[in-house]
Amino acid sequence: APATTIPLDIKNRIIKLYIDHYCDTNFTHFCEIIYDDFNVKISDTTLNKWLRDENIISPKARKKTRKILKDSLKAQLKMTRSKKSQNDIKEAISIIDSKNAHPRRPRCKYMGEMIQMDASSFEWIDGHIWHLHLAVDDATGEVVGAYFDTQETLNGYYNVFYQILTNYGIPAMFYTDRRTVFEYKKKNNAFDDDDTFTQFSYACHNLGVDIRTTSIAQAKGRIERMNQTFQSRLPVELRRAHITDIESANKFLKSYLKKFNDMFALHLNTTKSVFETQPSIEKINRTLAVLSPRKIDSGHSIRFQNRLYLPVTENGTSVYL
Structure with a gap:
């Protein structure tokens, strides 16, 4: 095997880690995690090939990619006689779902404009x-x-x-x-x-x-x-x-x-x-404030969130209106 080949045991551990703990993570992000946590550098293309062999695609895969894999799994299903294998293939087909993409819009010219x-x-x-x-x-x-x-x-x-x-x-x-x-x-x-x-x-x-x-x-x-x-x-x-x-x-x-x-x-x-x-x-604190109008009652106080407040001067002397 070439010197750059990932050992089989490490490959199997990476695949198992993705299936058990990171199945909701896109491939590029997962490759970053593998490098950060285990100092093993693999490309998203390599990871994609490994996981395709396990009938797993990225949660961010495009509709065309999902359709190709679904057609491939349906062909495998017709050729398979084992009930266990058929159930595994049916489960893989059920989790493949297409998603609609949002259309793009031109960017603004300046930062802070929008x-x-x-x-x-x-x-x-x-x-x-x-x-x-x-x-x-x-x-x-x-x-x-x-x-x-x-x-x-x-x-x-x-x-x-x-x-x-x-x-x-x-x-x-x-x-x-x-x-x-x-x-x-x-x-x-x-x-x-x-x-x-x-x-x-x-x-x-x-x-x-x-x-x-x-x-x-x-x-x-x-x-x-x-x-x-x-x-x-x-x-x-x-x-x-x-x-x-x-x-x-x-x-x-x-x-x-x-x-x-x-x-x-x-x-x-x-x-x-x-x-x-x-x-x-x-100014920021005074601007980002919640303004709540209140009326002073006959007891010369206001009520806010079930608590009573009495108006006072800067010296702490009570004010009666």
């Missing part, structure tokens, strides 16, 4: 479905913010916005789906120009950030594909890091985003940034 934003509901670790709030720059494909929350919430998008403001600056525009977090219209509204700001859109208005919304997923294909990529890679990385709770997952994202962007984002010298200068932390 930030596509969305939340993805997924079982990121076993038994826990969280919503990953993501923001990606349309020009470079760089993930500029990410945050886990139990639901798609204002808190999640505020945390993503905070990461963008502190790490990059003020973007020109957000492109999002049509959720009430970003915009709403009152029923039977006689005037289209009435103030229908949500908390998030009001914060954007104060910073001069435009918001565009759409109900068509293909219109913001970059963030939709990014969600698919994260759903493919991130659960594996969380499992490798032994993450079991949402707080640890959000801490892990900080280091993971840097590694992810180094690998996949476009770093072109010709791509200029149109991010405005970062505001002060005090």
Whole structure:
């Protein structure tokens, strides 16, 4: 055998490792894991050949590839008489499923010109479905913010916005789906120009950030594909890091985003940034606030989240109105 041949026992261990623990991982990512964990360098082409012999294809395989393998398995099924072999082949056929790809759209010219934003509901670790709030720059494909929350919430998008403001600056525009977090219209509204700001859109208005919304997923294909990529890679990385709770997952994202962007984002010298200068932390905190109107009651206090608050002066003296 050639000197570069992978020993048979190592080959079998790699195949078993993929089947037992990483069957939801694409081949390129799995090759990176093998090199990081075991210092064994193999190409995704080699891994593809090994796993094809086991009737396994990448979860990111194209529809044509899935069809070719399915036709091959059906031919094998007709030639097989063993019940056990027939069941194995039928099981392999059942897990092959075609997926539709999102259409591409031209990239923006400048970094910060458009930030596509969305939340993805997924079982990121076993038994826990969280919503990953993501923001990606349309020009470079760089993930500029990410945050886990139990639901798609204002808190999640505020945390993503905070990461963008502190790490990059003020973007020109957000492109999002049509959720009430970003915009709403009152029923039977006689005037289209009435103030229908949500908390998030009001914060954007104060910073001069435009918001565009759409109900068509293909219109913001970059963030939709990014969600698919994260759903493919991130659960594996969380499992490798032994993450079991949402707080640890959000801490892990900080280091993971840097590694992810180094690998996949476009770093072109010709791509200029149109991010405005970062505001002060005090202004950011005052802008990304939840505004809750309250009335002072007859006891000269207000109620917020089942707690009473009494107005005082800077010296701590009670104020009675």
